[in-house]
Amino acid sequence: METLSYRHKAQERAAGSKSLAIIGVVASGNLEVLVERLLPDTECQVDINTAAEGFGAVWEAVVADFVERRSPGGLKLSINDGGARPDTVALRLAQAVRLIEEEDR
Amino acid sequence: MTLDDILASLFPQGHDVRNYDGVLLGSGSLKTGGRAVVIGIADRTAVGVDEAIRLSRHVLNAMERGGTGPILVLVDSDSQRMSKRDELLGLNEFLAHLAKCLIYADMQGRQTVGLLYGHSAAGAFLATALATRVLVALPGAEPEVMDLPSMSKVTKLSIDVLKEKAKSTPVFAPGLDNLAQTGAVLSTLDEKTSLAEQLQTLLGSDQDGGDRRDRLGKTRRGRPKAADIAERVHDLALQSK
Amino acid sequence: MNARKLEAPDVSRVANSKTVSWYEASARQRVRLMLDAGSFQEFIGPEQREQSPHLRVFDLPTQFDDGIVVGRGRIAGTSIFVAAQEGRFMGGAFGEVHGAKLTGLLRAARDTKSVPVLILFDTGGVRLQEANAGELAIAEIMRALIEARMAGVKIVGLIGGRAGCYGGGGLIAGCCSALAVSEQGRISVSGPEVIETNRGVEEFDSRDRALVWRTMGGKHRRLLGGAEAFVDDTIQSFRNITLHLIGSVPGFGLDVLKAEQARLEERLQRFGDCADAMDIWRAKDIFDAEAVPIMSSSDFIDLANRDGDPRYDAR
Numbered sequence: 001m002e003t004l005s006y007r008h009k010a011q012e013r014a015a016g017s018k019s020l021a022i023i024g025v026v027a028s029g030n031l032e033v034l035v036e037r038l039l040p041d042t043e044c045q046v047d048i049n050t051a052a053e054g055f056g057a058v059w060e061a062v063v064a065d066f067v068e069r070r071s072p073g074g075l076k077l078s079i080n081d082g083g084a085r086p087d088t089v090a091l092r093l094a095q096a097v098r099l100i101e102e103e104d105r
Numbered sequence: 106m107t108l109d110d111i112l113a114s115l116f117p118q119g120h121d122v123r124n125y126d127g128v129l130l131g132s133g134s135l136k137t138g139g140r141a142v143v144i145g146i147a148d149r150t151a152v153g154v155d156e157a158i159r160l161s162r163h164v165l166n167a168m169e170r171g172g173t174g175p176i177l178v179l180v181d182s183d184s185q186r187m188s189k190r191d192e193l194l195g196l197n198e199f200l201a202h203l204a205k206c207l208i209y210a211d212m213q214g215r216q217t218v219g220l221l222y223g224h225s226a227a228g229a230f231l232a233t234a235l236a237t238r239v240l241v242a243l244p245g246a247e248p249e250v251m252d253l254p255s256m257s258k259v260t261k262l263s264i265d266v267l268k269e270k271a272k273s274t275p276v277f278a279p280g281l282d283n284l285a286q287t288g289a290v291l292s293t294l295d296e297k298t299s300l301a302e303q304l305q306t307l308l309g310s311d312q313d314g315g316d317r318r319d320r321l322g323k324t325r326r327g328r329p330k331a332a333d334i335a336e337r338v339h340d341l342a343l344q345s346k
Numbered sequence: 347m348n349a350r351k352l353e354a355p356d357v358s359r360v361a362n363s364k365t366v367s368w369y370e371a372s373a374r375q376r377v378r379l380m381l382d383a384g385s386f387q388e389f390i391g392p393e394q395r396e397q398s399p400h401l402r403v404f405d406l407p408t409q410f411d412d413g414i415v416v417g418r419g420r421i422a423g424t425s426i427f428v429a430a431q432e433g434r435f436m437g438g439a440f441g442e443v444h445g446a447k448l449t450g451l452l453r454a455a456r457d458t459k460s461v462p463v464l465i466l467f468d469t470g471g472v473r474l475q476e477a478n479a480g481e482l483a484i485a486e487i488m489r490a491l492i493e494a495r496m497a498g499v500k501i502v503g504l505i506g507g508r509a510g511c512y513g514g515g516g517l518i519a520g521c522c523s524a525l526a527v528s529e530q531g532r533i534s535v536s537g538p539e540v541i542e543t544n545r546g547v548e549e550f551d552s553r554d555r556a557l558v559w560r561t562m563g564g565k566h567r568r569l570l571g572g573a574e575a576f577v578d579d580t581i582q583s584f585r586n587i588t589l590h591l592i593g594s595v596p597g598f599g600l601d602v603l604k605a606e607q608a609r610l611e612e613r614l615q616r617f618g619d620c621a622d623a624m625d626i627w628r629a630k631d632i633f634d635a636e637a638v639p640i641m642s643s644s645d646f647i648d649l650a651n652r653d654g655d656p657r658y659d660a661r
Contacts (some may be wrong), residue, residue, distance in 0.1 A: 001405055022392050025372060026409040027434040034392050034410050051405050080407050154618075158610055162529060165607055168600060178541025187536040187544040193611060193623060195572045196535045198661075202606050203489075208492045209603060227472075227481075227534045232519055235485035250477035254541075259474055260404070276400050276442070289485070292351040307398050316489045318482060319446065328479050331446040334612045335486075338416060338450025341389040342427060344456060345418045 003057055004048040004061045010073035013041035014069075014101055021099035024092045025094050027056045031084040035077045050081035066093045073079040075100065106243060106296050108147055108205075109223055111179070114300035116141075124148075128156050129179055130163045136301055142167040142215070145179030145233075152229035153186030164206040168213070175308055176207065181223025181232045195216040200228050204236035212239045216308055217253030219288065221246040221281075229271040235289065238316075239307055242281055242293050275327045288322030349582045366581045368506045369530045373415050374431035376466055377579040380588070381428070386419035398441050400476040409435045418461070422589055426462050427455050433468030433509035434440060440514060441473040445483020455499045461520040462500040462592050465522065470537070471513020484514035491521045495598035499526075500508035502591045504584050505531035505573070506564070512537055523595040524658060525573040526587040527564035529643060533572055534562040556639060560623035565638055565646055569627055570617075571609065574656040578643040594658045605660035 014037070024032040039045060046063045066072070070093070077096060084092070108129075112120050115133060122131030122143045127150025146161045155329055164176060185196060203283045211217040219237035222246045234240050234248070242248070256277070257264045271278035275286040284290045294303050319335055322328030363443040377386060390396050392410030401408050414433040415492055418427050429448045448465070455463045472480035491501060503519045505511045506528035513517050519525055527533065536544075538552035551557060559660055568576035574591060577583040596602070617626045627635035627636050630653060638646065 001402060001408070020391075022374070022394055022410070025432055025434045026407050030434070032392075032409060036393060049407060051407050078410070080409055082407055137366070154610075154614060158607075158614060161607060162611075165600075169604075180629055182363055187541050189541060189545065189550045189561060190621075190660050191565075192534045192536060192566055193620070193626070194617060195533075195567070195570055195610075197516030197533055198520045198572060198606075200608055201517045201534065202610060204488055204605070205492055205516065205606075206491055206603055207598070209496070212493065212496055223556060228513070228517065231481065231485055231514055235481070236488070242541050247574065248432050250472055250481040256477070262404075270403050270416050273506050274389050274403060275402065277475055287482055289478070289482050301649075316486055319449070319486060322482065328442055328482070330396070330399060331449070331479065331483065331486075334390065334446035335450035335453065338389045339454045339457075342418060342451055342454030345387055345389075346425075 001024040002050050002053045004050070004059050004105055006046045008044050008064070010044045010067060010071045012071040013073040014071070014075050014097055016101040018100050018102065019023060021096060023095045023099055024084045026080045029084055029088065031079055031081045031092055032094045033077055033079050035075055035096040035100050037074050037100065038076045039074050041073045044066060044075050044077070046077045046079065048079040048081060050082050052081070053097060058086055062089050066090060067097055068095060068096050074096050106222070108179070108181070108222070109218075111243070111300065115177070115248050115304060117299070117301055121296040125159070126150070128159050130159065133177070135174065136305055139174045140172070142176040146182035146229065147242065149181055149183050151183040151186035152200070152232060153188065154196055154199045156192050157203045157232060161203040161206045162210065163330035164210055166184070167215070168210055175216055175218055176210055178207065178217065178219045178233050180219060180221045180225045182225045182229040182233065185228030186299050198233035202263065203232045207236040211294075218259065218307060221248055223247070223248075224284070227251065241288050241307065242289050243296055246281050246295055247279065248266060248284045252279065283327070286325045286327030288318040288320070288323070288328060291321070298311050362428055363607070368528060368579050368581055369508065372434070373466065373468065375427075376581060377415055377417075377419070377428055380421065381421055382583045383660065386417055388417040389451070389646065391415070396443050398476065398576055400442065400479070401549040402476050406475065412441060412447070412550050413438060414444045414447050416447045418511065421585060424462070424589070424592070425527055426464055427451050428464045430446075430466035431468040431507070433507040436473055436510040437470035438468040438507070439470050439473035440480040440483050441476040442479035442483060444473070445480060445487060446596070449483060449486045449490050452487060452494050454649040455501075456490060456494040456497045459466035459497045459499060462502065464588060465503045466518060467503055467505045467511040467515055468507030468509045469511060469513070470509050471515055482512065484518060487518055488521050488559065491518065493596070495523060498597055500592050500595050502588055504580060504588065505533060506577075506584065507531070510534070510562070522589040522661070523611045524575070524596070524661060526575040526577050526584060526591060527567050527573040528579045528583070529564045530579055531564040531567070532558070532563035533567050553555070559604070559639065566623045568650050569630065569632065571613065574658060574661070576647055576650055578644070596659050600638060602661070609660045
C-alpha cells in the first residue's frame with residue numbers, strides 16, 4: 001500500500017457551506033473521495049491511499065491539474081483507491097467538489 | 106474421546122441420546138437432578154435441510170413440554186450441505202430457523218451450551234455452535250469459517266502465503282486458538298476430568314444474559330474493534346431522535 | 347450527519363425515485379432516496395474513518411465506512427433504523443467493523459423497542475480476509491436481531507443488489523420479520539461456484555444464469571415462500587413494500603417458531619423430491635410455469651398473489 005499527500009495553494013475558496021461530502025466506491029477500477037471543509041480558504045490537500053504502488057508522478061499530475069481547474073480552496077480530499085485510471089480519478093475529484101459546493105435542496 | 110465417551114462423561118447418571126445418521130437427539134440426566142435436552146451433529150455430517158429440520162423440531166418439542174433444563178448442542182459437523190437441492194429448498198431459512206429456536210430457548214431461560222468436539226464450518230457453525238449462549242470445546246476440535254485451500258483459490262494467494270499471514274493475526278485462519286482468541290470459544294474443557302462437573306460449573310457461572318463475545322474478543326486481542334464500534338453505534342442510536 | 351448532503355447520484359439529475367434502479371444504486375443512494383428528504387442521520391459516518399484493520403495484511407484498500415451505512419431516518423414520517431451494505435466494496439462482505447455497526451444498531455433497536463429496523467442486504471457473506479471476525483459478527487447480529495424481535499421490534503430485509511444475499515447474510519435474512527426481494531435478488535447459503543466445485547457441473551453449472559436464478563433468485567424465493575414480497579427493481583417499489591411489511595408483521599415468539607417449523611416441514615414434504623425449481627412451480631399448479639423467468643415484474647406479482655396470500659406469521 002502506498003500513501004501519498006499533496007498540498008496546494010488554491011485561487012479561491014470552494015463555494016457553498018456544506019462541511020462534508022463523499023462520492024464513489026472502493027471497487028476495482030473505482031475509488032472513493034471523502035471531502036471535508038477543514039483548511040484555510042486558499043489551501044487544499046489531497047491524501048491518497050492506494051494498493052498500486054509507484055504511480056506517484058501520475059497522481060501528482062492529476063491532482064495538480066484538478067487544483068488548477070477547480071480551485072478547491074479550504075478542502076481536504078481523502079481518497080481510497082481501488083486501482084482507478086487517471087480519468088476516473090479526475091472525474092471523482094470534480095464530482096466531490098461539485099457535491100460539497102451544492103446547496104441543500 | 107469418542108462420542109460415547111463424551112456422553113458418558115457428561116451424563117454419568119444416564120442419557121438417551123441417539124445418533125440418527127449424524128443427527129443427535131435426546132436428553133441426559135444432570136447431577137442436580139434436572140434434565141438437559143441434547144441435540145447435535147456427529148460424524149462430520151453436513152448440515153442440510155433434512156438435518157436442520159429435525160434438530161429444530163427437537164428444540165421446539167422441548168419448549169412445548171416446558172421445563173427449565175439447559176440445551177446442549179454437541180458439534181462435529183462438516184459445513185452446510187452444499188447442494189442444489191438444499192439451496193433450492195431454501196437452506197438459509199432452515200439454518201436460520203434452527204438458530205432462532207436455540208436463541209429463543211436461551212432467552213426463555215433454557216441455557217444453551219455448545220460443545221465443539223470435532224469439526225464445524227461456515228453455515229453449519231453459525232446455526233449450531235455459534236447460536237448458543239456459551240460455546241466450549243474439547244482439545245483437538247477443529248472449527249473453521251473457511252478452509253485454506255478455498256481461501257487460496259479465491260484470494261489467489263498460496264496456502265503457504267496464507268499460513269505466513271496467519272502467524273500475525275488470528276482473524277481469518279481456521280483453528281481452535283483463533284476462534285478462542287476472537288471470542289467465539291469461551292474455553293477448552295479438560296477431557297481427563299468429569300465433563301458433568303465442568304458443565305455444572307459452566308451452567309452456574311453465566312447467569313447474566315447478553316452476548317459478550319465481542320468483549321471477550323477485545324480482551325483476548327482477537328477482535329480489537331468490534332465491541333467498541335458496536336457500543337458506539339448503540340449509544341449514538343439511543344441518543345438519536 | 348446528514349447523508350443526503352453527502353452524495354448525489356452519479357447520473358445526471360434524477361427525476362424521482364420511481365425510476366431509479368435499486369440494483370444500480372449505491373448503498374448511500376438507496377438510503378438517501380428511500381428515506382424522507384433530510385431525515386437521515388448517520389452513525390459513525392465515513393469522516394470517522396473507522397476502517398478495517400485487517401485488509402492491509404492483504405494489500406487491499408479500505409473504505410471509510412467499511413462498506414456499510416447505518417443510521418436513523420424516516421419513511422413517510424415513520425422513524426426507522428437503517429443499515430445498507432455496499433455490495434461493490436469487497437462484495438459487501440461482513441468484516442469486523444462492518445458487522446459491528448449492524449450489531450450495535452440492532453442492540454439499540456432492542457433497547458428502544460419501538461423503532462423498526464431496515465436491513466438493505468447486499469452481501470456475499472463473510473469477508474474471507476477477516477473470516478473469524480466476520481462469522482462472529484454474523485452470529486452476534488443474529489442474536490441481537492432475535493433479542494430485538496423479542497422486544498417487539500419489526501425488522502425488514504430488502505434484497506436486490508449486485509452481491510445478492512449469500513452465506514451468513516442468508517441466515518441473517520432468515521431471522522428477519524419479513525423479506526422483500528426483486529428479480530435481481532438472490533438468496534442462498536452456498537454460492538453457485540461452490541456448489542459446482544462440490545457436486546460437479548452436472549448437478550449445478552454455475553455459469554448457467556437461468557439455473558442460478560431459478561434456484562436462488564427473487565422469483566423462486568417468492569413462490570417458495572423464502573420471501574414475503576417480490577418487488578420491481580426501483581427504489582420506490584422497495585420503499586412502498588417496506589411500509590407495507592412493517593405494518594403487516596406480528597410480534598415474535600413461540601407461535602411464530604412453531605408455525606415456521608410447520609411451514610418448512612410442509613415444504614420438504616411437498617417439494618423435497620423436486621429436482622428443479624420448475625418442478626416446484628408445476629407442483630404448485632403455477633399457471634404457465636415456463637414463462638415465470640421471463641415474466642414482467644407486475645405480471646409476476648399478480649401471479650404470485652393469485653398463488654396465495656403471503657403469510658407474515660411464520661418467519
